[in-house]
Every structure is written in C-alpha cells, then in structure tokens.
Amino acid sequence: xxxxxxxxxxxxxxxxxxxxxxxxxxxxxxxxxxxxxxxxxxxxxxxxxxxxxxxxxxxxxxxxxxxxxxxxxxxxxxxxxxxxxxxxxxxxxxxxxxxxxxxxxxxxxxxxxxxxxxxxxxxxxxxxxxxxxxxxxxxxxxxxxxxxxxxxxxxxxxxx
Amino acid sequence: xxxxxxxxxxxxxxxxxxxxxxxxxxxxxxxxxxxxxxxxxxxxxxxxxxxxxxxxxxxxxxxxxxxxxxxxxxxxxxxxxxxxxxxxxxxxxxxxxxxxxxxxxxxxxxxxxxxxxxxxxxxxxxxxxxxxxxxxxxxxxxxxxxxxxxxxxxxxxxxxxxxxxxxxxxxxxxxxxxxxxxxxxxxxxxxxxxxxxxxxxxxxxxxxxxxxxxxxxxxxxxxxxxxxxxxxxxxxxxxxxxxxxxxxxxxxxxxxxxxxxxxxxxxxxxxxxxxxxxxxxxxxxxxxxxxxxxxxxxxxxxxxxxxxxxxxxxxxxxxxxxxxxxxxxxxxxxxxxxxxxxxxxxxxxxxxxxxxxxxxxxxxxxxxxxxxxxxxxxxxxxxxxxxxxxxxxxxxxxxxxxxxxxxxxxxxxxxxxxxxxxxxxxxxxxxxxxxxxxxxxxxxxxxxxxxxxxxxxxxxxxxxxxxxxxxxxxxxxxxxxxxxxxxxxxxxxxxxxxxxxxxxx
Numbered sequence: 001x002x003x004x005x006x007x008x009x010x011x012x013x014x015x016x017x018x019x020x021x022x023x024x025x026x027x028x029x030x031x032x033x034x035x036x037x038x039x040x041x042x043x044x045x046x047x048x049x050x051x052x053x054x055x056x057x058x059x060x061x062x063x064x065x066x067x068x069x070x071x072x073x074x075x076x077x078x079x080x081x082x083x084x085x086x087x088x089x090x091x092x093x094x095x096x097x098x099x100x101x102x103x104x105x106x107x108x109x110x111x112x113x114x115x116x117x118x119x120x121x122x123x124x125x126x127x128x129x130x131x132x133x134x135x136x137x138x139x140x141x142x143x144x145x146x147x148x149x150x151x152x153x154x155x156x157x158x159x160x
Numbered sequence: 161x162x163x164x165x166x167x168x169x170x171x172x173x174x175x176x177x178x179x180x181x182x183x184x185x186x187x188x189x190x191x192x193x194x195x196x197x198x199x200x201x202x203x204x205x206x207x208x209x210x211x212x213x214x215x216x217x218x219x220x221x222x223x224x225x226x227x228x229x230x231x232x233x234x235x236x237x238x239x240x241x242x243x244x245x246x247x248x249x250x251x252x253x254x255x256x257x258x259x260x261x262x263x264x265x266x267x268x269x270x271x272x273x274x275x276x277x278x279x280x281x282x283x284x285x286x287x288x289x290x291x292x293x294x295x296x297x298x299x300x301x302x303x304x305x306x307x308x309x310x311x312x313x314x315x316x317x318x319x320x321x322x323x324x325x326x327x328x329x330x331x332x333x334x335x336x337x338x339x340x341x342x343x344x345x346x347x348x349x350x351x352x353x354x355x356x357x358x359x360x361x362x363x364x365x366x367x368x369x370x371x372x373x374x375x376x377x378x379x380x381x382x383x384x385x386x387x388x389x390x391x392x393x394x395x396x397x398x399x400x401x402x403x404x405x406x407x408x409x410x411x412x413x414x415x416x417x418x419x420x421x422x423x424x425x426x427x428x429x430x431x432x433x434x435x436x437x438x439x440x441x442x443x444x445x446x447x448x449x450x451x452x453x454x455x456x457x458x459x460x461x462x463x464x465x466x467x468x469x470x471x472x473x474x475x476x477x478x479x480x481x482x483x484x485x486x487x488x489x490x491x492x493x494x495x496x497x498x499x500x501x502x503x504x505x506x507x508x509x510x511x512x513x514x515x516x517x518x519x520x521x522x523x524x525x526x527x528x529x530x531x532x533x534x535x536x537x538x539x540x541x542x543x544x545x546x547x548x549x550x551x552x553x554x555x556x557x558x559x560x561x562x563x564x565x566x567x568x569x570x571x572x573x574x575x576x577x578x579x580x581x582x583x584x585x586x587x588x589x590x591x592x593x594x595x596x597x598x599x600x601x602x603x604x605x606x607x608x609x610x611x612x613x614x615x616x617x618x619x620x621x622x623x624x625x626x627x628x629x630x631x632x633x634x635x636x637x638x639x640x641x642x643x644x645x646x647x648x649x650x651x652x653x654x655x656x657x658x659x660x661x662x663x664x665x
Binding site for chain 2: 065
C-alpha cells in the first residue's frame with residue numbers, strides 16, 4: 001500500500017486497491033485458520049466458531065468484490081501524499097510507546113508533541129521538545145494528581 | 161408513573177450541586193474541544209471519555225451528556241467561522257453560515273445557530289422523555305431474535321445505505337466485526353483470535369479503536385495531504401444579536417428543523433446528516449427569499465442547525481431504550497456506559513431509573529447552560545479556532561494517547577493505538593467510511609450473543625429468526641438498506657447518497 005505513483009486513470013487496474021483485496025483475503029484466511037485450530041471454552045449448542053466463519057466468508061466475498069472494482073478502476077482518485085510528515089508522526093508515537101515506562105509520561109509525550117509539530121513543519125526541535133515536555137508535565141500533574149489517572153511516572157514526575 | 165413524574169425525579173438528580181458542576185464542566189470541555197477544527201462530536205466524546213473515568217456512574221454520564229451536546233454546539237461555531245466544517249453534520253450550516261460570516265453577519269449566524277440548537281435540544285429531549293417509556297414497554301417484549309434483526313438493520317443502514325460505495329461501507333463494517341471477534345467469547349469463554357497474546361483476551365477496547373481511527377488517522381491524513389491551504393477565519397463583526405427580521409425568519413425553521421431531525425435521529429438509520437440536508441432543502445423551498453440561498457440565508461443556518469441537534473437527541477432514543485448505537489458517537493457513549501457495567505436498554509429503565517432520568521434531565525440542563533455560555537464566550541471560541549495547525553494536531557495526539565494511557569498504561573495498548581491509527585489513515589486514503597468500523601466492533605459481539613441465544617432456545621432451528629412479524633419486518637428493511645442504494649448507484653443516482661454520507665458522526 002506504499003504505492004505512490006500517479007493516481008490511476010479510469011479503467012486501468014488499481015494496484016493499490018488490488019493489494020487491499022489481497023489483504024482482506026489474508027485476514028479472512030487468518031480468521032478461518034485461527035478458528036479451525038481453536039480449542040478451549042465450554043460447550044454450547046451454537047459454538048463460538050459460527051460467527052468467525054460467517055465473517056471470514058463475508059470478507060472473502062468482499063475481497064473478490066474489491067478485486068473486481070480494482071480491475072475496473074472504480075476506486076475514487078487519490079491525491080498524492082507526502083511521506084515525510086507521516087514518518088515523523090509515526091516516529092513520535094513509537095518513541096512515546098517505547099519510552100513511556102522508562103522516562104515517564106512527560107518526557108515520552110513531550111517527544112510525541114515535538115515530532116507531531118515537526119510533521120506539520122514546525123521546528124526547531126530544540127524548542128519544541130522542551131515545550132512539549134513542560135506541557136506534558138502540566139497535563140501529568142492535572143490528570144495523575146488531580147484526577148488520579150495512573151500515568152507512568154519517570155525521573156521528572158518523581159521530583160514532586 | 162408517567163414521563164413527567166419520572167422526569168421530575170430526574171431533575172432532582174440533575175440539580176444536585178455536584179451533578180450541576182459536572183454538567184457545566186462537560187459542556188465547557190465539549191464546546192472547547194468541539195470548536196477545534198477537524199474534531200467532530202465522535203472524537204470529542206472519545207477524547208474526553210478519560211476525564212470521566214474516576215467519577216461515579218451518574219456524575220460521569222451527566223458530564224458525558226454535556227460533552228455530547230457541547231461538542232455539537234462547538235462544531236457549528238467552527239463551520240460558521242471557518243471554511244472547513246469540523247463535523248460532517250454541520251456541512252450545511254457551513255454553506256450559509258460561512259457566507260453570512262463573510263458578509264459581516266457572523267454574529268446573527270452564531271446566534272440563530274445557538275438559539276436554534278437550544279430550541280431543538282429542548283423539544284427533542286422532551287420528545288425523548290415522552291416516547292422512551294413507550295418504546296421501553298414495547299422493547300420488553302423483544303426476544304433475542306428481534307434484537308438480532310434490529311442489529312442487522314443497524315449494521316446495514318450504518319454501512320451500506322449511505323456513502324458513495326456499498327462495497328467500501330460493507331468492508332468497513334466487516335473490519336469492525338472481525339475486530340469484535342478478538343478476545344474471549346461471551347458465551348463459551350473460548351478465546352478467539354488471541355494468537356497467544358494475553359492482552360488480547362479482553363478484546364479490543366472501543367475507545368482505543370475510536371480514538372486511533374478518528375484522532376490519529378485524521379492527523380496522519382491531514383499531515384500527508386499536499387494541499388495545505390490556510391483556512392480563513394471570519395472575524396465576528398458587529399453585534400451578535402439578531403434583529404427583528406432575523407427572529408421572524410428563524411423561528412419557523414427552528415421548529416421545522418426539530419421535527420425533521422428528531423425522527424431521523426431516532427430511527428436506526430445512523431448519522432445526523434440526513435436531517436440537516438432535508439431541513440436545508442425544505443427551508444430553501446419554503447423561503448420567501450430563495451435567491452438568498454447560497455449567499456447567506458439565515459433560514460439555511462437556523463433549520464439545519466436545529467435539525468442537527470434534534471437528531472443528536474434522537475440518536476439517544478435507540479441508544480437508551482434498546483442499547484442500540486446508530487452512530488460512532490453513540491457507540492462511544494455506549495462504551496461510556498459499559499465502563500460502569502451498565503447496559504443501556506429497557507432493563508436499565510427498570511433497574512436504574514434514577515440514572516436514566518437523571519441523564520435525560522441533565523440533557524435539558526446542559527442545553528440551557530450552552531445557551532448561556534455560548535454567545536457571551538464567542539470571542540474565546542474564536543481564539544481557539546486560530547490555534548495554528550501544528551500545535552493543534554500535536555495537542556490532539558497528546559490527548560489521544562493520554563486517554564489510552566489513562567485507561568491502560570501498557571506499551572501494548574499504545575501499539576494497538578498506533579496500528580489502528582495507520583488503519584484509519586489507509587481507510588481515509590482509499591475512501592472507506594470510519595463509523596461502520598466502530599459500530600461493528602461494539603455491535604458485532606452483541607449481535608452474536610443474541611443470535612446464539614435465539615438458536616439455543618429453538619434448539620438450533622434457524623426459522624426462529626423469522627418467527628415473529630417484527631423480526632421479519634426488520635430483516636426485510638435491512639435487506640432493502642443494502643439493495644435499494646445498490647440499485648440507485650447503478651442507475652447513476654449515487655451522488656445523492658454520497659452527499660448524505662456520514663464522514664465522522
């Protein structure tokens with residue numbers, strides 16, 4: 001789905017849409033396989049496998065239908081995308097996810113804040129990172145102290 | 161007891177000082193977040209759900225009611241003053257409202273929207289209070305087969321009936337249904353699609369999915385878009401008050417909009433958009449000055465805005481009386497109930513009348529607060545609108561992750577958030593609707609339980625699903641909801657349906 005060429009002209013097979021059809025079919029296959037090999041649970045008259053098989057069947061049909069529309073070029077035209085900003089934002093989310101329990105909420109979330117701003121073209125990082133950390137720290141105080149949400153604490157949060 | 165006695169009891173709950181405070185906090189936060197461009201009511205309630213985690217059920221739901229109505233109000237401010245509407249239901253408001261603002265009549269546009277929303281909110285909430293007991297009595301006779309049929313209808317109207325493609329609507333629904341399979345099966349306890357990961361046993365958290373699809377998906381798709389045109393904010397010039405002519409041209413559209421919006425919201429047909437479009441075309445036809453439409457006709461703001469709010473109240477009818485969410489917003493509200501182990505539906509009216517009627521009364525209170533808050537604070541909301549995009553989306557992501565971390569501070573949950581955020585981006589990129597995914601996730605397991613219960617009672621006989629006239633009618637309607645739009649699109653009338661599409665709500 002990283003297909004980044006020009007938007008396809010009408011009546012030409014849409015490769016990205018074909019990829020979606022394949023992806024849907026794979027999901028259906030995974031559900032079927034996982035259901036067929038599942039064990040455990042108490043016995044019921046209508047077992048826990050009826051719905052998964054039905055949904056997998058539905059997904060197979062939708063995959064075929066998607067492939068059909070892809071070949072006919074029925075998908076709406078897509079505007080070209082910039083990859084850079086997406087990478088910045090995803091990197092920010094990954095950084096927050098990995099650092100959350102190491103550096104605590106404020107630093108991890110501050111990095112996410114700065115990376116997102118960078119994705120929208122706002123820098124420099126030496127300014128946005130501290131800004132994000134201060135902001136996240138204030139949020140941590142309000143939500144962890146005020147509303148008693150369990151937000152992970154790190155070195156910064158332990159100062160108070 | 162009749163509705164009014166019950167409602168009076170509800171007011172006793174709503175007027176408790178702390179509950180009033182919760183409602184006030186709810187409407188303020190709801191408006192503030194709803195005003196932010198790009199944030200619709202569904203995302204507003206999903207983002208603010210964590211604020212309510214630590215309250216008692218009544219206080220939490222009252223705050224939630226305030227957030228819901230506040231988010232709707234905030235969206236209309238955005239669409240009048242900014243060219244890009246913050247929520248799909250307000251698109252029509254943007255047509256006329258933004259033109260009025262450009263002509264220097266932003267004040268009266270905001271005023272007619274606010275007062276119209278108030279009028280509609282009050283009438284529709286009263287209507288909700290009046291018809292809810294009747295529907296509850298009717299619904300008590302529903303068995304599992306009827307509920308299953310009802311859910312099939314909701315699935316089809318939410319996914320296939322509107323939007324520009326049956327295929328993509330259904331695919332989105334099935335993605336939601338597939339995600340709903342994950343975790344321990346409600347009846348047998350078997351873990352399905354767990355892949356040996358313990359975190360998956362409890363299933364996918366609806367708020368994680370909704371926040372990821374709406375907040376992160378939207379952020380990624382705005383960031384990736386190359387056409388980053390600057391939105392122009394129209395300053396509010398002159399008086400915010402309406403003159404005599406404005407009043408005389410507004411009050412009838414308010415009433416008409418209410419009576420168009422409420423029934424549409426109350427039917428399991430999904431979304432507030434249809435009502436606003438209908439109201440707009442009705443006002444255009446009835447107007448004495450049809451030439452003003454498209455250039456800032458006040459009726460074109462008053463009617464749709466009233467219809468919008470009335471249908472927001474209407475959505476609560478199936479949600480409260482049947483436990484049936486018909487929009488993404490309602491699905492998240494259902495999750496708000498479920499965090500306290502409450503299941504909306506006819507039984508909740510019997511077991512917890514204080515809570516239900518307190519909630520309904522709070523809707524009226526919230527409406528009144530919004531009227532008082534909104535007009536004087538317009539300057540503040542305008543300033544919120546002018547937050548630069550980079551700070552806005554950075555803040556949205558901070559709050560989106562905050563909610564997830566607050567509910568479950570695990571690396572795994574944040575990983576899910578990222579994964580679904582990317583899913584949301586690709587869904588948007590390829591023109592798939594978002595709401596069916598959310599509704600499918602929450603309704604899928606419920607539909608399955610009803611299906612299996614019905615078959616358990618009938619000893620596996622499938623005809624039980626069509627043994628009552630109600631289920632037959634509901635199932636036939638569900639089939640129509642798929643087939644009629646398919647035929648319409650094949651005949652080249654798809655544009656009408658696409659115009660009614662629910663982007664967000």
